[in-house]
Amino acid sequence: xxxxxxxxxxxxxxxxxxxxxxxxxxxxxxxxxxxxxxxxxxxxxxxxxxxxxxxxxxxxxxxxxxxxxxxxxxxxxxxxxxxxxxxxxxxxxxxxxxxxxxxxxxxxxxxxxxxxxxxxxxxxxxxxxxxxxxxxxxxxxxxxxxxxxxxxxxxxxxxxxxxxxxxxxxxxxxxxxxxxxxxxxxxxxxxxxxxxxxxxxxxxxxxxxxxxxxxxxxxxxxxxxxxxxxxxxxxxxxxxxxxxxxxxxxxxxxxxxxxxxxxxxxxxxxxxxxxxxxxxxxxxxxxxxxxxxxxxxxxxxxxxxxxxxxxxxxxxxxxxxxxxxxxxxxxxxxxxxxxx
Amino acid sequence: xxxxxxxxxxxxxxxxxxxxxxxxxxxxxxxxxxxxxxxxxxxxxxxxxxxxxxxxxxxxxxxxxxxxxxxxxxxxxxxxxxxxxxxxxxxxxxxxxxxxxxxxxxxxxxxxxxxxxxxxxxxxxxxxxxxxxxxxxxxxxxxxxxxxxxxxxxxxxxxxxxxxxxxxxxxxxxxxxxxxxxxxxxxxxxxxxxxxxxxxxxxxxxxxxxxxxxxxxxxxxxxxxxxxxxxxxxxxxxxxxxxxxxxxxxxxxxxxxxxxxxxxxxxxxxxxxxxxxxxxxxxxxxxxxxxxxxxxxxxxxxxxxxxxxxxxxxxxxxxxxxxxxxxxxxxxxxxxxxxxxxxxxxxxxxxxxxxxxxxxxxxxxxxxxxxxxxxxxxxxxxxxxxxxxxxxxxxxxxxxxxxxxxxxxxxxxxxxxxxxxxxxxxxxxxxxxxxxxxxxxxxxxxxxxxxxxxxxxxxxxxxxxxxxxxxxxxxxxxxxxxxxxxxxxxxxxxxxxxxxxxxxxxxxxxxxxxxx
Numbered sequence: 001x002x003x004x005x006x007x008x009x010x011x012x013x014x015x016x017x018x019x020x021x022x023x024x025x026x027x028x029x030x031x032x033x034x035x036x037x038x039x040x041x042x043x044x045x046x047x048x049x050x051x052x053x054x055x056x057x058x059x060x061x062x063x064x065x066x067x068x069x070x071x072x073x074x075x076x077x078x079x080x081x082x083x084x085x086x087x088x089x090x091x092x093x094x095x096x097x098x099x100x101x102x103x104x105x106x107x108x109x110x111x112x113x114x115x116x117x118x119x120x121x122x123x124x125x126x127x128x129x130x131x132x133x134x135x136x137x138x139x140x141x142x143x144x145x146x147x148x149x150x151x152x153x154x155x156x157x158x159x160x161x162x163x164x165x166x167x168x169x170x171x172x173x174x175x176x177x178x179x180x181x182x183x184x185x186x187x188x189x190x191x192x193x194x195x196x197x198x199x200x201x202x203x204x205x206x207x208x209x210x211x212x213x214x215x216x217x218x219x220x221x222x223x224x225x226x227x228x229x230x231x232x233x234x235x236x237x238x239x240x241x242x243x244x245x246x247x248x249x250x251x252x253x254x255x256x257x258x259x260x261x262x263x264x265x266x267x268x269x270x271x272x273x274x275x276x277x278x279x280x281x282x283x284x285x286x287x288x289x290x291x292x293x294x295x296x297x298x299x300x301x302x303x304x305x306x307x308x309x310x311x312x313x314x315x316x317x318x319x320x321x322x323x324x325x326x327x328x329x330x331x332x333x334x335x336x337x338x339x340x
Numbered sequence: 341x342x343x344x345x346x347x348x349x350x351x352x353x354x355x356x357x358x359x360x361x362x363x364x365x366x367x368x369x370x371x372x373x374x375x376x377x378x379x380x381x382x383x384x385x386x387x388x389x390x391x392x393x394x395x396x397x398x399x400x401x402x403x404x405x406x407x408x409x410x411x412x413x414x415x416x417x418x419x420x421x422x423x424x425x426x427x428x429x430x431x432x433x434x435x436x437x438x439x440x441x442x443x444x445x446x447x448x449x450x451x452x453x454x455x456x457x458x459x460x461x462x463x464x465x466x467x468x469x470x471x472x473x474x475x476x477x478x479x480x481x482x483x484x485x486x487x488x489x490x491x492x493x494x495x496x497x498x499x500x501x502x503x504x505x506x507x508x509x510x511x512x513x514x515x516x517x518x519x520x521x522x523x524x525x526x527x528x529x530x531x532x533x534x535x536x537x538x539x540x541x542x543x544x545x546x547x548x549x550x551x552x553x554x555x556x557x558x559x560x561x562x563x564x565x566x567x568x569x570x571x572x573x574x575x576x577x578x579x580x581x582x583x584x585x586x587x588x589x590x591x592x593x594x595x596x597x598x599x600x601x602x603x604x605x606x607x608x609x610x611x612x613x614x615x616x617x618x619x620x621x622x623x624x625x626x627x628x629x630x631x632x633x634x635x636x637x638x639x640x641x642x643x644x645x646x647x648x649x650x651x652x653x654x655x656x657x658x659x660x661x662x663x664x665x666x667x668x669x670x671x672x673x674x675x676x677x678x679x680x681x682x683x684x685x686x687x688x689x690x691x692x693x694x695x696x697x698x699x700x701x702x703x704x705x706x707x708x709x710x711x712x713x714x715x716x717x718x719x720x721x722x723x724x725x726x727x728x729x730x731x732x733x734x735x736x737x738x739x740x741x742x743x744x745x746x747x748x749x750x751x752x753x754x755x756x757x758x759x760x761x762x763x764x765x766x767x768x769x770x771x772x773x774x775x776x777x778x779x780x781x782x783x784x785x786x787x788x789x790x791x792x793x794x795x796x797x798x799x800x801x802x803x804x805x806x807x808x809x810x811x812x813x814x815x816x817x818x819x820x821x822x823x824x825x826x827x828x829x830x831x832x833x834x835x836x837x838x839x840x841x842x843x844x845x846x847x848x849x850x851x852x853x854x855x856x
Contacts, residue, residue, distance in 0.1 A: 204470065211446055212447060212455075215444045215446040216445075222426055222442055223426075225455075
């Protein structure tokens with residue numbers, strides 16, 4: 001989508017390019033329109049509560065974790081694969097981080113190195129997924145489903161049977177919610193990660209090859225793209241993203257917990273799809289996922305503010321996902337003869 | 341060596357750009373390329389021709405690093421090479437335009453043009469970073485070389501097929517900018533989707549290419565090869581059967597060389613079979629954009645219609661539409677006198693139409709089920725909720741005997757059988773149906789040894805004589821002449837000739853002339 005976003009310059013081929021650009025912009029407008037409509041509805045339903053600085057900060061803070069995970073998930077989905085290991089990796093990395101930082105259970109304190117090691121662990125789990133997926137030719141769906149529970153197992157073992165490891169009150173624990181330039185640090189972190197994701201997908205070989213692999217693996221291979229290595233690298237990046245999200249989630253919780261990532265998998269995959277990244281691979285991008293995450297976060301937040309019970313909320317989220325997929329696939333329905 | 345050598349090319353001028361010695365490549369029992377030796381001189385355009393399945397495509401894949409030969413030696417500019425990957429071939433100076441489009445449709449034109457370079461060294465993407473401005477400028481230069489007015493920033497999926505072909509060609513030309521080696525550009529039917537004036541641009545471009553390297557050109561039409569090439573190499577059954585300077589051959593001679601012999605007289609057909617019977621299926625004005633246009637076709641019970649044509653003739657797509665497995669854009673289908681509104685493969689099967697696809701392994705069978713289970717897989721009219729195991733076994737045994745299927749054990753998984761025997765089971769699946777009206781056979785003999793082919797042909801004849809209509813996409817022209825009652829010749833999606841074999845007696849040559 002990089003190309004579509006570049007500034008129009010006068011060139012001989014401009015006329016033939018216009019239709020494709022227009023279609024692209026039009027599609028993007030649909031999702032932006034949905035977001036604006038949601039904001040309007042919730043503002044009307046909750047005057048004085050929804051569109052306040054406090055609530056905007058809450059929404060951005062809540063969006064931070066799915067955004068960080070979403071960057072990795074988008075890359076994986078762009079390749080036509082899927083990463084279900086998100087919650088397991090978050091648990092394992094989060095627990096590692098808590099135990100290696102100053103905490104109520106042990107005397108270990110590696111400071112910021114704890115974050116580096118936790119993210120490294122996530123990248124390693126991603127590496128394992130990638131290697132098994134490419135070398136042993138196991139579908140990514142199954143590999144990462146397994147890795148999800150490997151991660152959860154790892155976190156549970158680390159958790160052990162001792163008392164819960166709490167993070168001490170202090171700067172570190174308060175960091176995500178501390179405001180910088182009016183916005184919470186967690187939101188800034190997410191913004192940086194998303195920005196990195198945008199740069200990778202638009203300006204690097206790693207990102208462009210991701211699109212190529214997602215479009216057609218066979219053709220990509222015959223074009224000289226090292227498809228296996230590409231896939232492994234992306235799974236490593238995705239593992240790292242999940243791990244960073246695990247650290248962030250642990251900071252917010254203030255304690256170690258194996259299930260620190262609960263609910264994040266559905267939220268991110270849904271956001272990726274609602275944003276318009278095709279599960280078949282090759283189409284989509286970071287800004288789309290960002291839009292999807294914000295859309296879902298606003299929806300959840302608005303429903304809570306409007307007093308909708310949490311039982312109904314999850315049903316609404318699921319329905320929104322299905323409607324979004326239907327809308328995205330509608331023009332293609334006659335061509336999709338095989339749906340698996 | 342009389343001439344002084346240029347310093348940057350320490351290779352004598354009479355050393356060919358490419359030399360193959362005794363190259364062979366087999367796929368299972370099929371030898372696709374059989375002991376081929378040939379030379380491609382520098383600064384010449386070489387035409388490579390042959391019937392479908394003559395081994396051209398496999399040879400090209402060997403040259404471009406997609407297949408490794410089983411044996412033989414390849415030499416580029418006098419030194420032996422081995423291509424394990426397409427990159428190796430690219431590094432040795434081979435650029436290729438494949439018959440199938442090899443562009444990534446979600447990326448921009450510029451990225452596709454640079455693609456081979458992206459994975460190696462290129463200034464515009466050094467260190468893994470894209471310098472879009474430079475990438476686009478480089479692409480613009482190359483596109484200008486082929487005379488194409490395409491914005492390098494446009495997404496390939498959004499541009500026309502003609503433009504995509506120009507991009508493919510531009511990409512093949514890129515090779516000379518990347519390597520120091522003398523480029524060898526391989527063009528596999530590059531004009532098949534081009535209009536006349538664009539073909540002219542391409543022909544001009546190929547002549548320019550000769551100044552900087554060598555060209556291997558597989559023509560879409562035979563007249564092209566005579567216009568463009570300096571020499572023509574003819575392949576048949578995996579072997580090189582002729583290598584002639586263009587001035588020394590005529591189009592007729594090339595036909596003869598391609599098919600191997602003057603066409604033999606076609607066997608007499610059951611002309612007395614009642615020609616007045618009601619048509620079973622009628623196709624009129626059927627069109628699918630980019631595949632076939634305005635096709636009329638009538639299929640009668642007890643008759644076999646053979647459709648011949650090269651790759652890209654649209655015949656595969658046409659019969660798939662008749663079976664309801666692919667949509668079409670306009671025109672109409674009628675079956676047993678009734679106009680068909682919506683039409684699907686499931687409806688076709690229920691109405692007694694059988695389809696044996698060319699891709700046996702992926703479309704025609706379920707390898708993980710036993711042969712007996714495969715036999716009863718298609719639901720043809722009679723529907724029962726439960727599978728009667730005993731009946732199934734009896735049926736399987738009966739058909740295994742009829743078709744001489746080996747090993748004679750229907751409870752083996754179908755994937756364990758050889759290709760020929762798999763095909764027999766796939767055929768039996770349809771033949772056993774009592775409601776069978778029409779069989780659509782897409783290359784039913786592909787990969788079969790002569791014995792198995794004869795058994796399958798006998799079954800097709802028996803079904804036809806029993807009143808079943810047959811549509812046959814034959815592997816060879818001989819097969820079409822042997823099995824068909826009517827022959828339909830297609831080229832580029834259009835019907836170019838019809839022969840009623842009870843009246844006409846066309847030779848392979850006649851058919852070939854209408855095909856290419």
